[in-house]
Amino acid sequence: MNKWIREKNNIIVKDFKDFDPVHTFECGQCFRWKQIDNNFWFGVVKDLAVILEWDGKDLVFHDTNEDDFLRVWYPYFDLDRDYGEIKSKLQKDDPVMKEAINFGHGIRLLRQDFQETVISFLISQNNGIPRIRKIIESLAQHFGESIDCGKPDIKTFPSCERLAGVSSEELKVIRAGYRDKYIQKAAKQICSGEIDMNILKNGDITQSRAEIKKLFGVGDKVADCVLLFSGIRYDIFPVDRWVKRVMAELYLGREADYEEIRNFAAEKFGDLAGFAQQYLFYYAREKKIGM
DNA sequence: CCACAGGACGGCT
DNA sequence: AGCCGTCCTGTG
Numbered sequence: 001m002n003k004w005i006r007e008k009n010n011i012i013v014k015d016f017k018d019f020d021p022v023h024t025f026e027c028g029q030c031f032r033w034k035q036i037d038n039n040f041w042f043g044v045v046k047d048l049a050v051i052l053e054w055d056g057k058d059l060v061f062h063d064t065n066e067d068d069f070l071r072v073w074y075p076y077f078d079l080d081r082d083y084g085e086i087k088s089k090l091q092k093d094d095p096v097m098k099e100a101i102n103f104g105h106g107i108r109l110l111r112q113d114f115q116e117t118v119i120s121f122l123i124s125q126n127n128g129i130p131r132i133r134k135i136i137e138s139l140a141q142h143f144g145e146s147i148d149c150g151k152p153d154i155k156t157f158p159s160c161e162r163l164a165g166v167s168s169e170e171l172k173v174i175r176a177g178y179r180d181k182y183i184q185k186a187a188k189q190i191c192s193g194e195i196d197m198n199i200l201k202n203g204d205i206t207q208s209r210a211e212i213k214k215l216f217g218v219g220d221k222v223a224d225c226v227l228l229f230s231g232i233r234y235d236i237f238p239v240d241r242w243v244k245r246v247m248a249e250l251y252l253g254r255e256a257d258y259e260e261i262r263n264f265a266a267e268k269f270g271d272l273a274g275f276a277q278q279y280l281f282y283y284a285r286e287k288k289i290g291m
Numbered sequence: 292c293c294a295c296a297g298g299a300c301g302g303c304t
Numbered sequence: 305a306g307c308c309g310t311c312c313t314g315t316g
Contacts, residue, residue: 028297121297124297124298125297125298125299126295126296126297126298126299126311126312126313127296127297127298127313127314128296128297128314128315129297130314130315131296131313131314131315132297134314135313175312175313175314176312176313177311177312177313178299178310178311178312178313179311179312180312181311182299216299216300217298217299217300218299219298219299219300220298220299221297221298221299222298222299225297238297240297240298241296241297242297243297281297285297293316294315294316295314295315295316296313296314296315298311299310299311300309300310300311301308301309301310302307302308302309303306303307303308303309304305304306304307304308
């Protein structure tokens with residue numbers, strides 16, 4: 001779908017449409033990217049760290065070879081998907097969505113590692129983004145593995161095998177509070193093979209949610225975030241406080257519970273519900289809708 | 292000092 | 305099935 005070339009030590013995605021790192025990295029789906037300069041971003045994904053350069057047209061992956069690009073970055077950035085088509089479908093006859101998309105036009109849904117997404121969104125509960133980022137960074141620093149990129153303090157997100165072996169005492173250093181026990185138990189459950197990935201991917205939505213909610217500490221909201229943000233399925237509409245507010249304010253005209261909003265979204269957005277949620281969430285939070 | 296933040300659990304009705 | 309007290313920590 002998107003054309004890319006190798007130039008010296010870099011991979012360049014040419015004339016990359018429907019992307020803006022601010023929109024994509026700050027719409028609440030991921031926590032390990034940071035802007036390091038005007039057009040530069042730094043991030044860690046799986047066993048790789050990368051510097052991205054974005055000039056509004058081309059996306060440059062610095063010091064990246066074809067193998068790593070195809071193995072990690074290509075799927076991560078969802079490069080096979082046509083977001084232009086998704087956006088035009090979503091905003092047809094929907095002025096609210098049209099405005100939200102106009103505002104966050106550069107959002108892409110990242111296909112993140114399943115285990116990392118589970119642990120990250122366990123940590124996210126009852127927390128704001130700055131603290132989530134802080135705890136995750138601490139988690140990586142203490143229990144992740146060094147990445148061979150010249151800088152010793154760049155660490156992977158720790159595996160569930162590793163986390164399952166960390167004692168409660170040790171885990172306290174990341175200051176996750178009462179979420180400690182969720183992290184440990186869920187990590188152990190994942191290691192033991194308790195979660196059937198086939199059901200997550202191929203079951204109906206209700207089955208997928210029930211399967212993932214077997215994990216201790218995972219309720220409706222975290223379950224939906226994991227299904228959507230690890231690229232397992234896209235007909236998912238996670239409802240947090242911001243989405244609740246934006247739906248009340250701009251679609252329903254009144255407060256509604258999770259179940260009602262979920263049904264409304266399934267009816268209105270169908271298979272594209274997950275994309276719709278991200279545009280609406282980013283719009284609501286940046287514009288402080290309902291505050 | 293208190294309220295609340297991008298929730299979920301467990302016990303109670 | 306729904307309600308509610310509780311859970312850690314940081315911020316305002």
